[in-house]
Amino acid sequence: MFLLTFLCFLCGFVRSSVDEYRLLQSLKENYDHFERPVENSSQPLDVHVRFLLNQILDIDEKNQVMSILAYVDYNWNDYKLRWDPKMYGGITHTRFSGDEDAPFKLWRPDVLLFNSVSQSFDSTYSSRLIVSHTGDVQQNPPGIFRFICKIDVTYYPFDKQTCFLKFGSWTYNGMYINLDFLLKDMIGVSGSRVTVEPQRSEPDSQTYYVNESIDLQVYMKNGEWDLIGTPGRRVVTAFGDDEYHELYFYIHIQRRTLAYGINLIIPSLVISMMTVLGFTLPPDACEKITLETTILLSVIFFLQMVSSTSPPQSTAIPILAAFFSCCLMLVACSCVFTVLMLSLHHRKPETHTMSPFMRKFFVEWLPYVLMMRTPDHPKAPKAKVIDKSIIPIHRLSTFMPMLNLPRPSQTAVPLKPRSNLSRNACVLNFARFCEELMSVESEIGKMLEKLDDDTKHEMLRSEWKFAAMAVDRLCLYLFSIFITVSTCGLIMPHITANFL
DSSP states (O other), X not given: OHHHHHHHHXXXXXXXXXXXXXXXXXXXXXXXXXXXOOSXXXXXXXXEEEEEEEEEEEEETTTTEEEEEEEEEEEEEEEEEEOOGGGGXXXXXXXXXXXXXXXXXXXXXXXXXXXXXXXXXXXXXXXXXXXXXXXXXXXXXXXXXXXXXXXXXXXXTSOEEEEEEEEEESSOOTTTEEEEEOOSSEEOTTSSEEOXXXXXXXXXXXXXXXXXXXXXXXXXXXXXXXXXXXXXXXXXXXETTEEEEEEEEEEEEEEOOHHHIIIIIHHHHHHHHHHHHHTTSOTXXXXXXXXXXXXHHHHHHHHHHHHHHSOSOSSOOOHHHXXXXXXXXXXXXXXXXXXXXXXXXXXXXXXXXOOHHHIIIIIIIHHHHTTOOOOXXXXXXXXXXXXXXXXXXXXXXXXXGGGGSOOOOSSSOOOOOOOHHHHHHHHHHHHHHHHXXXXXXXXXXXXXXXXXXXXXXXXXXXXXXXXXXXHHHHHHHHHHHHHHHHIIIIIHXXXXXXXX
């Protein structure tokens, strides 16, 4: 009994295989895979395309290339592949090989990704073709698509990008293939099942838009990018006398900024605050050079990080790169003025004299605008004060001939005449005293010249120092305004929108 049951089951299995074999042999008869499968050759063949996005693999901002893993679902009807299931054991579906080197091949539309940058251009896997008894043919080849995507990094890392895939037939125009979307029962961005109706500008227009063109039922979220929309567009493009149908699948994405906020935004803000603190130090302080040099190297490092991820183009510059460039310029200016001030302390006054225009601008106008009080210059004894406190010894030589004669006095009592010896000794001593006073006057003159030179040197150095303080104060105000405006106007709105 058991053996009889097994034989009956085996016969039924063999019968089903025979039915499928007969079906395949029947379908292969008089079939040519070069023939366009349409009963009326003057009518176009309808080919519907559904695009199923699986994962966003990578976005190369440097080379402006996007890589995704997706499945392309092609559907058309082949009138030569129809049969009655009752004649073939109830078989409703069968499958054919999709390899190019298969012994038997079916007709397939030569729909390709026009903006592909893959080495083989068509990077899809040759999957099998599913054929229904009604003649409907479906092929769903998976593939890793690498295509051109114009990246706009103006608001990096708070940017939004729009990439598109352009599909179309390579050799068939609109008279032979009517290429269109397959938009039934798709999973949209919100996660719900949607049926999208085309938005036509004109009732009979062949070009139209759809809100959702990509099926996301197998989509896996990306850790760096958020998918915010997948609109589509069907375009009929004229080339000469022929019209070609093209399908555009758009991918709207937004960059997730959590990792960038921790690794890039917060360090850049801290460095900017340290730069502001560097402007508060005195211009001639050696610690200012050390601090600003460290900040300068940090800014260059973060600017290199931003530049390494930005595409080499001049049409758009990241705001963050412009921010770091301004920081770099202001810090470099402060370092230059600080080094200049330190070098002026070791130079002679005549080698670093300040021009009248520079003195007018840096010592008078700029401090006045910045509401800075002009410091007192170093005080030194004036030559006029010393001249008034010391007898003009050089005038004593005019009185020397008169010292030999006594000076008469009308009111004084006549004194006893002195001896000639005592008078000569007095005159000699007085002359020697006058010579010593003249030598003292010469030494005092040299001291006055040296004191005057030192005073001028100190005044010039004080002016340069005050000019450096004014420039430092100007950089402090400009940099504080720049940090406040850039943070409140550019960075904070994006941080609030992404984190709150």
